[in-house]
Amino acid sequence: MAFKVCYAYGHEGVLPGIIDEQPACRSCSGVRLNFDCRSCGAEDELYAGARCRACVLGDIVDNLLTNPATGIMATKLIPLAAPLKSLKRANSGMTWIRQKHVTAFLRNLAAAPKINHDTFDELPDSRTREYVRGLLIEHGVRPQRDAYLVRYQAWATQALERVSDPQNLDVIRRYIHWHHQRRMNLMDEVTRGTFLRAK
Template sequence: MATELIPLAAALKSMKRANSGMTWIRQKHVTAFLRNLATAPKISHDTFDELPDSRTREYVRGLLIEHGVLPQRNAFLIRYESWATQAMERVSDPQNLDVIRRYIRWHHQRRMNLMDEVPRGTFLRAKQEVTVAIDLLNWLTGHDIKLPELQQSHLDVWQSEGPTTRRIAERFLKWAIKTKAAPAGLTIVPHRRGTSPRLPKIGQDKALQQIIHTNALETRDRAAAILILVFGQQAENIARLTWDDVTVTEDLVTIQLGTTKIALPDPLAQPWRELAANPGHELTAAHPNTKWVFRGTSPGRHIHPGHLTTRLSKLFNTRAARLGTLHELTKLAPVAIIAETLGYSPTTIERHATDSASAYARYIAAVNESVLHESPRN
């Protein structure tokens, strides 16, 4: 069985700085883990699952996947199944446990099983929806209310007493009504669109100038920031970019975000040229031949979107910047073109366009009101 670890040892030796790999492997907790692994009858995902859960376990698993010892697997689906098993232990009423089990299995897991690879966003949303659903069901149990007896007044009290994330229960409620687990006609007060803060145009311009003309951020962070401030891209989509999506020549840098390639003029192209010349993986064991533009700390994985937004938060809030950029872009081009070019759904861009037009209409109304109140002399 130990021979199956030879590719891992060879990968560590092939690193540009092999000493860093040996330093890692000599750590007590790493040595102990590898010793346990070496005594197992065979290396498989089941073998790893039987070992104590730890960051070392998942890191070594990732290394072996990256070097062909273990097959690829739908990691977020496995993680969700494990998480859901533990989450169900928090349900306080047996009848509600049956409801939440069906919700997990037939609403979330069935959809995930149809995916080639479950995206991180889908995994996180599913966890959040189940968490809020359990919160609602436990609240009902605490107030001696059965789900089939749920009334709108109960829902209103529950939602008003808790955080704004309770609105996410709307998705569980729709499923419960559809499956006749809850009475029809119940609603959750939805989130009012357009209430999230936007970075104004002057703030966008200031942040972009800092990125272009200063060293406030590292090269890869500057490259990512440009995609948010200029093209309104989400951190999750930026993190998934590969070098197949980027073309760097002596004359031109292009990036494919939607269906067409977008050319980056200088000086916006400069951070991307620097990143292409020095991508940073440098033959590490975790990323021997990676295609990820923004490599992560886990073997074969791209950067965690949350980690990327944290790095960029030194200069701006990524969500506010993205919303501000989309707000401005909808003033400049038709919805269909923006959606197709940037990889957004037309519905999403239409919503921003409507909001942008509404803001402009309010501005015109304010100007007209001002003119009407001016004196004839003025």
């Protein structure tokens, strides 16, 4: 079965039949199979419960982003749910979202008291975290932030923890904050080169 253009009629959709050895739609071929999604009505290959993959994916997203304590989705997560539900290839979206680490991340996010950059920073560092953060920024839920400045601040915290001598610690802390970080704070955007040189 293909999802292309009907040889006989030009219908674009599910083509379960064959006419003159070419794929054909239900109307032209007389094949009596149901390919209409029970939820949205779209003609598509049905995935589960007479529903298309896009509708099943939508339910998975709603479930993962609903706070288990309240039973509702936080208002600020609704703009995140929309692009996740409308991924161009719903089957790829389901494969991605059903990975244990992605599922766990979205459940943690749904239960978080606030949806801000600090909340994200407290969650385990991963590509999933940054991908979801990027979606929130792209859709205006969170403001853009200077990624290299944030990375420098995280590096500086760890670097200071490695200094054991109190006198050296004071000097290094001042150098980190008053020389490098103050200069970065005045920049429109911290470049990768500036970040690496400061480290």
